[in-house]
Structure formats: structure tokens, C-alpha cells
Amino acid sequence: MERKAGERKYREVADDLRRRVNAGEFNEGRRKLPSERDLVQEYKATTTSAMTIRQALGVLRDEGLVESRVGSGWYVAEWRPIVRNALERLFPDRWTAARSMWEVDIEGRDMNVEDLRVQFAAAPGEVARALGVGEEEKVWQRNRRYVVDGVPVMRAVSFIPDEYARNTRITEGDTGEGGVYARLREAGHGPVAFQEQVRCRLATAAEVEDLGLANGAPVVEQYRKAMREDGCVVEVARMILDASKFLLVYDFPR
Amino acid sequence: MERKAGERKYREVADDLRRRVNAGEFNEGRRKLPSERDLVQEYKATTTSAMTIRQALGVLRDEGLVESRVGSGWYVAEWRPIVRNALERLFPDRWTAARSMWEVDIEGRDMNVEDLRVQFAAAPGEVARALGVGEEEKVWQRNRRYVVDGVPVMRAVSFIPDEYARNTRITEGDTGEGGVYARLREAGHGPVAFQEQVRCRLATAAEVEDLGLANGAPVVEQYRKAMREDGCVVEVARMILDASKFLLVYDFPR
DNA sequence: GAGTGGTCTAGACCACATT
């Protein structure tokens, strides 16, 4: 590896390491890379500083190629996403399984609710507006975190106006068979149309803490509105997903 | 600002800077923050190193709160997303405008094709599989970049098997009114069902280059399959979006 | 207890933007 003036060393190291990872050099056993200190030795023709090696490893982490475990080392990463199919979730009857582009276990793994909190409190401004309630008006909030294989992957909050939730199990911890939508349906407010909005950005410090992410990890911020026959919004849900763990699928059948 | 052993200085600086940005301290004029060197002075009670200040600024950039311009400085960032509505794009007739959660200019800004390249070549493995063609088989590839206000925001490649594209303007630079789907429809291969897959991750070095992103910026990787009446996939599109510039909207009407 | 990634220091030079 040669170096000319004005080039960026960390990028050269990253390029070479990427080549080695993709060539399968570290695929045996626990798929562990050399330690940062060892890499400084290996690349001493290019750089002599641990910071530069770290920066190069950061590039590969950004690309999803490797991951770091503190006190342990750097490892080749694997992408095994949780498939999240909107049509399947919202209209189970309309959905017919279709193949994904990526090679994934389409079955999906079990997602468990971890830490449900039901509150009756004012919602954030944009949620209140979407629900058509006053900014100060209290609504039911069902706040929970989802875990897969013991790892938190998503934070979700559902907002339901009192008008639709009162005298139903929506205000309780356990909503019973079929969940919130089944209870809304029984109360005559069954949602029939939905809108999902998806935005992708890097995690805030609070989200890093909540979901156990790395600094600078991307999250998906998702809003869902559920509408009754007459167009009234009966539920707004706000979700923060660990982006590295999900594949979102949207089917538009005939 | 005090500091105890074991805490992370860059996070303390980030927290304080976030508070100042949100309080509107830098909202006048060009919304410029103090230079890194000035910030080292301002926070010399916490840290004495420029690297630590940079790390703190990196946290706020990750959160989308500020952005850096080389040779110029750090600025308060603004999120003005391009709204990308799947139903509107795929089924203009089924779509009825619905309000967004975020305060955005729903009209959307003009997106222009910049640099169209039409090729006849073998497609990547997963695309070939989705199209149901052999790995070696050549397909038509329409590769282009989209720009908004002169800034590149998306790279898109459409893959169409020769079987559907030959003897149509799909193989030419200009596909004519209505684009690829209109030509497919005329040829009796009109797509009637679609699937979109969305994944979010950090940009690779090549994508950073192509879209003019910052290192460690998130992108949206999107695949779309377009299906004919009989379920045959007539087009696969692969898109890389600058995640900071888009809001994806998925409508599910009754 | 040895090894690891994460954070931090106190500087330096570069390419680029603005004046």
C-alpha cells in the first residue's frame, strides 16, 4: 500500500480491510478481526496512529460490514433483518406472502413486548393535531419496547383519544385477543385505512440509551395513522426502530 | 459544567450545545455556530482538546441538528424533506392527498434526472433472481441520478428484461410521455401490483462520493418490484436515497 | 490479570471557503 500526499490514510486502510473482509479472511470461528493494536502493526506502512485505524474501522461499521464489542474486539457483522410487512400487519386478509429481494428468514423471529406503560396524558403537538384533539387534551398512551432474542429493537407509543378508548380494555395493561384494533372495532371505531410515514436518521442520545445502539447508528422513525370509515383518525402510533435490524416491506396488490 | 471521573466529556459538551441550539441561540442570520477553535475556548472548563469538541459536534450532526461545511463552519440544520408517496407514484388514480405528520411542503420540490445511462448488461444476482432471469442474462438497465435544487438526492437503477423492453423506447434515452410503465402497458406488460422494500443503513464510500454525503450519513436502500397481471416481475428498481432529504409515505386506503 | 474497544490530550498540516 502506497501513499501519496493529500490522500486519506483511513480510507486506504478501510478499502484494504473491506477487501479482506469480503474475501472471507476472517470467516473462521467467531469471525474476529485482529485487534486495533495488531492492525496498527499490520498497516504501519500506511499509518502509525491508532486513531487512523479506528477511523477506518468506523467506516466499515457504518457500512454494516463489521461490528465492535467493547472489551472483546471487532467482528464480521451479519445482517439478519426482522421483516416488517405493513400489509400483513394492517390487513392480514389482503396479504399474500411474496418473496423478498434479500435472503432473509421471511418467517420473522418472535418479537416480545417488554415493558408496557399505559398513561393518560397530553400528546406531543404533531400527534394531537393528527388526532384532531386539543394540544392540552389528555389521550391514552400505550408505551412499550419490543425485544428479539433479549435485544431491544423497537420503541413504540400508541396514542388513542379517550373518546374511543374509554370503557374498553385499551386503557388496561392487557388489551386481550386481537389487541387495540380489535377493541376499537368492537366499539364501532374499527380502523379501515392507514397511513405510514417513514423517515430515517441517526439516533439521538436518548435513543442510543433506550435501544442499546452504537453512537451514530441509524434509526427508522415511523408514524402510523389509523382511520375509521368516516376518515376520523382513531389512533396514531410513533415507532423508533433500530434500523440495522429491520427490513420494511410494502405490498401493493392489484 | 462539572465533570466527574468516568463521564464522557464529548457527551456533556454535546448536551450543552444541543440545549443552546434548541434555545435558538444561533438562529440569527446564517445560523452559524462558533468555530471549533472558539468552542474549545468556550468549553475549556470541560475539555481542552479540539478532538473532543469535534466528537460532540458529530453527535449533533448525527441527530440532524447541525451540519458542517468545510472551510466555512458549522450551521444549524433544517429538515425540509422531499415527500415520496408510494401510492401516488404507483397508482395515481387510487391516491387522495392526505396530511403528513411533519410540517412539510407537501407539494414537493422538482426532482430532475441528471445523468441517464442506458445499458444492456447482466444484473446483480438478487435482481436477476427477482426478475426470473439467468444470472448471466443481459437485461436493460436505466441508471440515473436525481437532483433537487442542484443537489443530488437519489441514485436509481431500473432493470427490465429484454423480453419486455425490446422494440420499445425503454431501450432509448427518452422513454416518452408516461415513462417506462406507459411503454410496458402499451406492450401488454402493464404492471398492476408492486412491492417496495425499504432498508436504512449508513452510506458506503461509493455512495458518499456519488451523492455528496458526509461520512457516516444514513441512506435509504429501496427495492421495487413491478408485477404484471399474471404475477411476472416486469421491472425491478433499486434506489439509494439520501435519507436526510426524504420522507416516505405509504397510504393504505380502504 | 491480560487484552480490548472507547475516550482523551495537545498539538500539527492540509484543502477549501470566504473576504
Added chain:
DNA sequence: ATGTGGTCTAGACCACTCA
């Protein structure tokens, strides 16, 4: 010409993992 963010050096200590 000056100031800016981006990169780099050559170390150091810390919290953590693992054998």
C-alpha cells in the same frame, strides 16, 4: 490572506470482557 473543517500523530488512561 485568513479562517475553517478534516485529517493525522504518538502517546495515555478507563471500563469492560474473557480466559
